[in-house]
Amino acid sequence: MSAPKKVVLAYSGGLDTSIILKWLQTEYGCEVVTFTADLGQGEELDPARKKAELLGIKPENIYIEDIREEFVRDFVFPMFRANAQYEGLYLLGTSIARPLISKRLVEIAKATGADAVAHGATGKGNDQVRFELAAYALNPDIKVIAPWREWDLTSRTRLLEFAEANQIPIAKDKRGEAPFSVDANLLHTSSEGKVLEDPADMAPDYVYQRTVHPEDAPDQPEFIEIGFERGDAVSINGEAMSPATILTKLNEYGGKHGIGRLDLVEGRFVGMKSRGIYETPGGTVLLEAHRGIESITMDRGAMHLKDQLMPQYAEIIYNGFWYSPEREMLQAAIDKSQEHVTGTVRVKLYKGLASTVGRWSDHSLYSEEHVTFEDDAGAYDQKDAAGFIQLNALRLKLLAARDKRLAK
Known part of the structure; x- marks a missing residue:
């Protein structure tokens, strides 16, 4: 891959992405644009602007955006129409945020004339896949830089040494080992x-x-x-x-x-x-x-079919294929079910x-008249169930008869 001329970096303002910002400048000698998304993480984002300016980013190249409404309306809610849970439990909170961040990275790259985007995901996790699949789906010609897969800053000590050598402020709580990410x-x-x-x-x-x-x-x-x-x-x-x-x-x-x-x-x-x-x-x-x-x-049939589709839909999102034809096909079916x-x-x-x-609901399919234990005034003839059971039992009776005959 040829060296990028301008890179849009997904930038949190934290130590790791600040190191990445400076590394991009020193490694490639390129111009850097920062994008910081307010996805409702509950942190003050103005320090990210100040940190970017401190590291030499021009004010016009600093993007800080509140995209909470778009996040919930266009990503979270469509996913929840499917009741999506990865491996039956996980509600995909990290997974569903990545395609939106990538979307804005690609859009900002186009608006600023950048030829590359960069992220801070490591080479061991899922996020690198999600960021990059989304970016390539939206712009097949974009360059994607993943510093954690490229640089030699492979320990916390080396990261801190790089930060100190490049005058990157290090908070006191970052000196020790973080208890968790x-x-x-x-x-x-x-x-x-x-x-x-x-x-x-x-x-x-x-x-x-x-x-x-x-x-x-x-x-x-x-x-x-x-x-x-x-x-x-x-x-x-x-x-x-x-x-x-x-x-x-x-x-x-x-x-x-x-x-x-x-x-x-x-x-x-x-x-x-x-x-x-x-x-x-x-x-x-x-x-x-x-x-x-x-x-x-x-309806029972629609609900049961949607429940069968859900694990595949959840896995598609988890694996980073939000912008894929299979997710869009499933989404169309799911949205139809929600009418x-x-x-x-x-x-x-x-x-x-x-x-x-x-x-x-005014759209309810529930009929108390049909399910009541009291007099249903002829809404349901219980004698009909006998024929229903006999027809459904026919194949089971034939199987049992065959097995009985062969057992002799």
Whole structure:
């Protein structure tokens, strides 16, 4: 790959990406543009601007953007229409953020005339795959630079030596070994590595940042009502809200009641197993409510087919193929299934659990007249079930008869 002339760097303002910024300048002698995304990670982003300026980046080459609404509306909500969970548990909080970051990197590269983008993901994880697959899908001619796969700064000591040699400020808490690595956005917090690397050891309480311990959660349950339209949450307790506002509010409810903690050993796309501690308070409440409204508005056949498609859809996102024809094909089917997923769900929040306790909709398929234990006034003739059972039993009876005959 020829040396890039201008690079757009996914820049957090932290020590690692600041080292990457300076390394790009010294290694390639190229101009650097920084992009810092506000995805709801809960950190002040103005220091990233000051740090970039300190490292010689021109003000016009510093991009800091609040993309929380786009993140939830165009990425999180479409994924939640599918009830997507990787390996049956993980709500894909990190996975779903990467295609949006890559999208903006490529768009900024086009706007600034840059010929390359760069990220700070390591060569062991999934994020390198997600960033780069998304970038190439959006611009097949873009160069992608992954410093962790190229440089010789292979230890914390060498990183700090490089930082000191290049006058990069080092916070006091960065001098020692970090206890674990954190990735955060509006959907979740992910903690991995160091103190968490042995899956036999219970994670220390200080790892959890968004949720109280369920044992310390309020002793009284709280009930909230979430309104849906075509599979997307649109209101809480009757108050209409934007997508990002809804998820923010659900995070507050879920965190208060200790909901959404997950200790998972997962199979990375690159082949190894890794242990992560995830907190997805609002997402866990949202998933429960979404399944609750689907239960009365979706046809059995459509719902069961969607549940069969879900693991494949989740794996596609986890592996970084958001911008792929197979994800778009599945998304079209999932979105079709949500046409009548409209109504309201009442959820009970208590001691780490979110439970659907009520649901209603003008689009409901539930018929009390048909299922009642009382007189149904002729809505359902129970004698019809006899023929239904006999027809479904026919092949089983033929199999049993054959086996009985052969056993003689």
